[in-house]
Amino acid sequence: MTTDVTVTDEAVASLEGTADPRLRELLTGLIRHLHAFARETRLTQAEWERAIGFLTETGQTCTDTRQEFILLSDVLGLSMLVETINGDHAAGSTESTVLGPFHMTESPVRRLGENIDLVGGEPCVVSGRIVSDDGTPLPGAVLDVWQADGNGFYDVQQPDVQPTGNGRGLFTADAEGRFWFRTCVPSPYPIPTDGPVGELLKATARHPYRPAHIHFIATAEGHTPVTTHIFVAGSDYLDSDAVFAVKQSLVEDFTPTDDPSLAREFGIENPFRHARFDLVLDRA
Structure with missing residues (x-):
């Protein structure tokens, strides 16, 4: 028995x-x-029933454009733990961090230099190279980019306000592994709190905020893809990210720039902010 x-x-x-x-x-x-x-x-039986109800509600909150279970994993630190366990990178390679719950739609293919900010915000250019762990440029590497708008919302959160694909782009590096695109400076924002994960944060007296960041997935033939962010240096919540995803190597300066020649090169008006960084991929 x-x-x-x-x-x-x-x-x-x-x-x-x-x-x-x-x-x-x-x-x-x-x-x-x-x-x-x-x-x-x-x-207790009552606690078990409440837990089953919570998980049921979490599943029911998921849609084609919202992944509440990933959000739950994020706020419990599990997403970052799995990333860290599997993030055995070569020295100097770009560190990985969480995918997040908003990589829900296909990013539109865009030309190098194109503007992914379709609603207006503080102008910004992001540029750099995609290289192998020995420094060799990776021509034709693909960079998937997504971010919130200047008010802290992703396009899938505001389908009646933002055009589909706002803040998203799929770019192909040039013959020297270089990439660049125009966007707006991201801002800190709260993760969605109108569902069961928000109830959990409230019950545990936790804030829902993430520091300002831009998401990337970089892929290249013969190399291990990397899923990562860059975080805006000086942003609020760098030391208390609601999903525990900040790594010091991923914090970048978004430098105020007033350089007419550089503005002409990037097709942007002065002044603007400029973030420069390289994505370094491990050979597979």
């Missing part, structure tokens, strides 16, 4: 027929840790 002493071993034993050894390993660990948590905290 099953008892509170035997139920864990019985549940693990039920997995003996699992053909995939990795799946069996993951489920075994999950069962043992969940059961240990329930025993350690003396989980």
Whole structure:
């Protein structure tokens, strides 16, 4: 007969027929840790029911343009933990960080130098190179970019206000691995708080804010893709990011610039802000 002493071993034993050894390993660990948590905290029936309700509500909040489960993973630090565990980069390579919940739509293909800010904000140019870990330029490397507007909202959050694809772009590096595009300076913003994750933050007296940042995924043939951000130096919340994603190597200056020749080169009016950085990919 099953008892509170035997139920864990019985549940693990039920997995003996699992053909995939990795799946069996993951489920075994999950069962043992969940059961240990329930025993350690003396989980009550009412608390278990509330947890099931919370997870159900989290799933029901997900849509084609909103991923509440990723947001939950982010605020619990799990997303960043998984990134860190798997982020075994060569020395000097660009560090990875969380994907975030807003990489939900395909970024439009754009020309180098094109403006991804379609609604207006403080003008900015982002430029740099995509290179291999030995410094070799990677011509034809692809850079997927997405960010919130100057008010802290992504296009998918404001479909009636922002054009589809605002703040997004898919760029191809030139023959020297260079990329550049125009945008607006990002601002700190709160993650969505109108769902179950917001309720969790409120219940735990946590703020929902993220420091100002721009997201990137860089890919190149023969190299390991990297998912990362750049964070605006001096931004609020750099030391208290709601999703724990800030790494010092990813903090960049968005330098005030008043250089007519540089403005002409980038097709932008003076003055503007300029962020320069290189993305360094590990060879696969």
